[in-house]
Amino acid sequence: MIAGRAKKYAIEIYERLESLGYEVQIFRMNSATMRVPQARERIFFIARKKNLEFPDLQLDFKESPVYFGEIVDRNSTSHPHLRPSIVERRPYVEFGDQNLKFADAKYRNLNTYNAFFSTYILYDNIVAPTLTSS
Incomplete structure (x- = not known):
């Protein structure tokens, strides 16, 4: 979703969320790094209201593969x-x-x-x- 033709959709999602007052983080995560017995990449948009001033999430899974x-x-x-x-x-x-x-x-x-x-x-x-x- 963040490459090729789908990239414009990711940009649009990001821009819309920001225009609504959200801070946005985008994560590309693979279930194989979470001890799930499959390799499946997915894109996650994490949005939080800017006025809440939450810290950025740190999502960095490094579990061994199954x-x-x-x-x-x-x-x-x-x-x-x-x-x-x-x-x-x-x-x-x-x-x-x-x-x-x-x-x-x-x-x-x-x-x-x-x-x-x-x-x-x-x-x-x-x-x-x-x-x-x-």
Whole structure:
């Protein structure tokens, strides 16, 4: 929200809050630094009335990350089996692939990567990009 085209919205929010008499702090925070088992950045606007003269907040989380390998349930019996289309593409996955798009292209003998881009591959030594089930 503070980069690219969305930056103008962040500026507008900031300016409106200031015009209404607020002091504004903007924080970009990642849940992974708060012992949440996902890497998810969010923007927070903290606004307080100027006449209250509150001190600036100090939000600096430095907790160690929770890696996927620490939370995965390898013996689950409650999750459905992988879809057959994923099972067929699994042998084509190379370590480091973030999703199945490259494996799908190899499976179909194509040079284009327009399918399975949202089927994430999670590794034990990373923080999951978002909470994932199955």
